[in-house]
Each structure stands twice: as structure tokens, then as C-alpha cells.
Amino acid sequence: GDSVTQMEGPVTLSEEAFLTINCTYTATGYPSLFWYVQYPGEGLQLLLKATKADDKGSNKGFEATYRKETTSFHLEKGSVQVSDSAVYFCALYFQGAQKLVFGQGTRLTINP
Amino acid sequence: NAGVTQTPKFQVLKTGQSMTLQCAQDMNHEYMSWYRQDPGMGLRLIHYSVGAGITDQGEVPNGYNVSRSTTEDFPLRLLSAAPSQTSVYFCASSYPTKRGGETQYFGPGTRLLVL
Numbered sequence: 001g002d003s004v005t006q007m008e009g010p011v012t013l014s015e016e017a018f019l020t021i022n023c024t025y026t027a028t029g030y031p032s033l034f035w036y037v038q039y040p041g042e043g044l045q046l047l048l049k050a051t052k053a054d055d056k057g058s059n060k061g062f063e064a065t066y067r068k069e070t071t072s073f074h075l076e077k078g079s080v081q082v083s084d085s086a087v088y089f090c091a092l093y094f095q096g097a098q099k100l101v102f103g104q105g106t107r108l109t110i111n112p
Numbered sequence: 113n114a115g116v117t118q119t120p121k122f123q124v125l126k127t128g129q130s131m132t133l134q135c136a137q138d139m140n141h142e143y144m145s146w147y148r149q150d151p152g153m154g155l156r157l158i159h160y161s162v163g164a165g166i167t168d169q170g171e172v173p174n175g176y177n178v179s180r181s182t183t184e185d186f187p188l189r190l191l192s193a194a195p196s197q198t199s200v201y202f203c204a205s206s207y208p209t210k211r212g213g214e215t216q217y218f219g220p221g222t223r224l225l226v227l
Contacts, residue, residue, distance in 0.1 A: 004154075
């Protein structure tokens with residue numbers, strides 16, 4: 001079945017460090033791919049998305065590129081801030097299937 | 113717009129008790145879903161609805177019932193709570209697009225503890 005695998009956390013970095021959170025997926029067909037972020041005590045909110053191969057999603061300095069050949073959608077940011085501390089979820093979605101398939105989440109902590 | 117709202121924020125139940133988790137959205141979204149979030153497992157779909165009067169099961173539907181009498185509301189019912197239902201529950205809504213990549217809007221969650 002369809003599945004998403006994220007790098008295990010927790011991840012701890014210093015402010016201004018480079019961030020990569022790996023995400024790979026297994027799916028039949030070509031899903032849309034998402035990164036959602038969950039700040040402490042809140043629900044999930046969309047960070048960025050890509051709907052087809054080679055699309056790059058970007059938001060708030062974060063980027064991810066839909067790589068069909070490696071079935072990946074790695075999240076990157078060049079210089080993280082303390083305010084980026086949160087749990088990040090990679091997810092895939094098939095139009096018509098009406099559901100998101102989530103990875104297990106990666107907790108990110110940024111120290112000043 | 114209030115977006116997606118959920119009540120209560122926190123609830124403690126005893127095994128065997130019943131309760132309803134409320135979810136409402138004011139964005140006129142056709143699609144609504146319920147997920148549960150457990151440590152190390154991401155979010156898993158419980159039930160979903162593609163419109164008023166239409167519901168279907170997700171990945172983990174056992175022990176839960178839903179109904180969708182209006183576009184705005186999508187309550188989740190636990191008929192006989194079990195400790196395995198201790199979790200954080202999120203409601204989400206979205207609207208269909210032809211291009212795909214529908215963004216789901218999540219509520220703030222309900223933390224449920226079943227003793």
C-alpha cells in the first residue's frame with residue numbers, strides 16, 4: 001500500500017544551521033506531496049506542497065522538490081531559526097482518494 | 113472566518129463511556145475528515161465525508177461512528193470508549209480541485225484520555 005517514510009527524530013540544531021529532513025514515499029501512481037508543520041499545542045498547517053514531478057514547493061524559507069526518480073520529497077532550509085521548532089510531517093495525497101497518508105513526523109528543536 | 117473548530121479541547125473518559133467530539137468549519141468545504149495522532153505513527157484517517165449525507169471509512173474506523181447532516185458539521189462518536197482510543201483527534205476540511213493537491217485545514221485537536 002501507499003506509505004511515507006521520514007527520517008527519524010528528534011533532530012536538534014543550532015540557530016542558522018542548514019536543515020534537511022528526508023522523506024521518501026511508496027505509491028502506485030503519482031500523488032501530490034505535502035509538508036505539514038505542527039507547532040506546540042496546535043493543529044497541523046500546510047507548509048508547502050508539490051503536485052507533480054520536478055515541482056518545487058517553497059514557503060517561509062523552506063523548500064522541497066518532488067523527485068519521481070527517487071520517490072523523495074526532502075525538506076530543506078538554509079538557515080533555521082528558533083521559531084522553526086516544531087514537528088514536521090511529510091504526506092502524500094491522491095485526488096479522489098480523499099485522504100492524506102502521513103509519515104510518522106520528525107520533531108525539530110532549534111537551540112539559540 | 114474561524115476555520116475549523118473542535119470541542120472539547122481535552123476530555124477524560126472511563127472505559128465504556130460514550131461521547132461525541134464536535135467539529136465545525138465555516139469555509140463551505142465539501143470534504144471533512146477525522147484523524148487520530150499517536151506517538152511515532154503520524155496521523156491516521158478514521159472516517160471521512162465528501163459531502164452532506166455521505167461518509168466512508170478510513171484506515172482505523174473501528175469503535176467510531178460519524179454522520180454528516182450539514183456541510184458545516186462532522187461529529188465523531190465514540191460509542192463505548194476503550195483505553196486504546198486514548199489519542200489526539202484532529203478534524204480537517206478541504207475542497208476538491210481539478211488539479212489535485214487539495215490543502216487540508218486542520219482544527220486545533222481534542223486530547224482524549226480513556227481510563
